[in-house]
Amino acid sequence: MGYKVAPLARLIEQFERFPGIGKKNAQRMAFYVLNLSQKDAQDLSLAISEAHSKIHNCSVCGDLTDEELCPICKSVNRDKSIICVVEDPADVLAFERSGEFRGLYHVLHGVISPINGIGPDELNIKSLLTRLNNDEVKEVIMATNPTVEGEATAMYLSRIIKPLGISVSRLAYGIPVGGDLEYADEVTLKRAIDGRQNF
Amino acid sequence: MGYKVAPLARLIEQFERFPGIGKKNAQRMAFYVLNLSQKDAQDLSLAISEAHSKIHNCSVCGDLTDEELCPICKSVNRDKSIICVVEDPADVLAFERSGEFRGLYHVLHGVISPINGIGPDELNIKSLLTRLNNDEVKEVIMATNPTVEGEATAMYLSRIIKPLGISVSRLAYGIPVGGDLEYADEVTLKRAIDGRQNF
Numbered sequence: 001m002g003y004k005v006a007p008l009a010r011l012i013e014q015f016e017r018f019p020g021i022g023k024k025n026a027q028r029m030a031f032y033v034l035n036l037s038q039k040d041a042q043d044l045s046l047a048i049s050e051a052h053s054k055i056h057n058c059s060v061c062g063d064l065t066d067e068e069l070c071p072i073c074k075s076v077n078r079d080k081s082i083i084c085v086v087e088d089p090a091d092v093l094a095f096e097r098s099g100e101f102r103g104l105y106h107v108l109h110g111v112i113s114p115i116n117g118i119g120p121d122e123l124n125i126k127s128l129l130t131r132l133n134n135d136e137v138k139e140v141i142m143a144t145n146p147t148v149e150g151e152a153t154a155m156y157l158s159r160i161i162k163p164l165g166i167s168v169s170r171l172a173y174g175i176p177v178g179g180d181l182e183y184a185d186e187v188t189l190k191r192a193i194d195g196r197q198n199f
Numbered sequence: 200m201g202y203k204v205a206p207l208a209r210l211i212e213q214f215e216r217f218p219g220i221g222k223k224n225a226q227r228m229a230f231y232v233l234n235l236s237q238k239d240a241q242d243l244s245l246a247i248s249e250a251h252s253k254i255h256n257c258s259v260c261g262d263l264t265d266e267e268l269c270p271i272c273k274s275v276n277r278d279k280s281i282i283c284v285v286e287d288p289a290d291v292l293a294f295e296r297s298g299e300f301r302g303l304y305h306v307l308h309g310v311i312s313p314i315n316g317i318g319p320d321e322l323n324i325k326s327l328l329t330r331l332n333n334d335e336v337k338e339v340i341m342a343t344n345p346t347v348e349g350e351a352t353a354m355y356l357s358r359i360i361k362p363l364g365i366s367v368s369r370l371a372y373g374i375p376v377g378g379d380l381e382y383a384d385e386v387t388l389k390r391a392i393d394g395r396q397n398f
C-alpha cells in the first residue's frame with residue numbers, strides 16, 4: 001500500500017535492508033534523499049559506490065583501507081611489539097576512539113562458529129601467524145567479544161600462539177564504567193569478583 | 200579519531216546527515232554497505248540517484264511521482280469530488296496506508312510560517328485554487344498538522360475556499376486510538392471533550 005511510485009518504493013526498500021532501520025525510518029530517509037540538492041544526492045550516491053569499490057582489507061592486519069596498508073600498519077608511531085586481535089573493523093574503531101592502545105591490530109573478520117560452518121580457515125588467522133613468526137611481536141591481546149564463540153576463538157588462538165613464546169592476554173571482564181551494579185548480570189558480576197584487583 | 204580511511208569517513212559522514220541517524224548507526228550502516236555484494240552496492244547507489252533524478256511533483260496535486268501525473272490523480276477509481284489537503288508527501292502515504300480515504304489529495308509542501316519567511320506564495324496553493332475552479336470538487340478536508348502553523352494554514356485556506364461554495368472540513372481532534380488518557384496532554388483532552396459525539 002502507498003508506495004506506488006516505483007523509484008521511491010525501490011529506495012525505501014533499499015533503506016529497509018539496513019541494520020536497525022525500520023519501515024518508518026526508511027521512509028524518512030527516502031524523503032530526505034528526495035529533498036537533497038542535485039549535488040548532495042550525487043555525492044551520497046558516489047560515497048556509497050566509492051566506499052564499496054575502493055575499500056578492501058589491509059594486506060597485513062585485515063582492517064579496512066583504501067591503500068595497500070591501513071593507516072595503522074603504515075604508521076611509524078605505533079608499538080609493533082603488541083597486537084590486539086579483534087573480530088571486526090568496527091572493533092578497531094572502538095579501540096581507536098578510546099585512544100588508549102598504541103599497538104597494532106589484527107582483524108579476524110568473524111569468530112570460529114561450527115554451527116555456522118565457520119572454522120579457523122574461514123578467518124583471517126593464517127596471516128596473523130605469519131606476522132607472529134616474522135615480526136618482533138612480544139604480546140598478543142585477545143579482544144574478541146565476550147560470547148561463547150568469541151571466547152572459544154580466543155582460546156583456540158592462545159593455544160597456537162603461546163608455544164611461539166609470545167605472551168597472550170585477554171581484555172579484563174567486569175562492571176562497565178558508569179554501569180549500575182544493580183543491573184549487572186550474574187556472569188559479569190562473577191567475573192568482576194574473580195578479577196578483583198588490590199587497591 | 201578512528202575514521203582514517205577517507206572513503207569510509209565520507210560514507211559515515213553522509214549517513215550521519217540523515218534524520219534520526221546518530222554516529223553509531225551511521226557507522227553500522229557504512230559497514231553494512233561495505234559488506235554488500237558488488238551488485239547490491241550498485242543497486243543502492245543507483246536507487247538513490249534514480250529516485251532523486253526521476254521523482255518530481257505531480258503537476259496536479261503536488262505529490263511525488265515519476266510520471267506527469269501521480270498514480271492517485273491518474274486513477275479512475277478515486278472520488279474526484281473531495282480533496283484532502285496535506286503538508287507533505289509523507290502525509291499522503293499515511294492516509295493511503297489507512298486505506299480509508301478514496302478522494303484526491305493536494306500537497307502544500309509546507310505550511311505558512313512567517314518566522315521562516317514562508318508565505319502562501321511559497322506553498323503549492325495556486326494550483327489548489329485552479330483545481331477548485333475547474334473541477335467538480337464538493338469538499339475540501341484540511342489535514343495539516345495540529346501545530347500552530349498547520350492550524351493557521353488551514354484557517355487561511357478555508358477563508359479562501361468557503362466563498363467558492365465548497366464545503367471545508369477539518370480532521371477530528373481527540374485521543375489517539377490505543378492511546379492512554381493518563382498520558383494525553385491538556386490541549387488534546389480539551390479538544391476531545393469539545394468534539395465529543397453522541398453514542
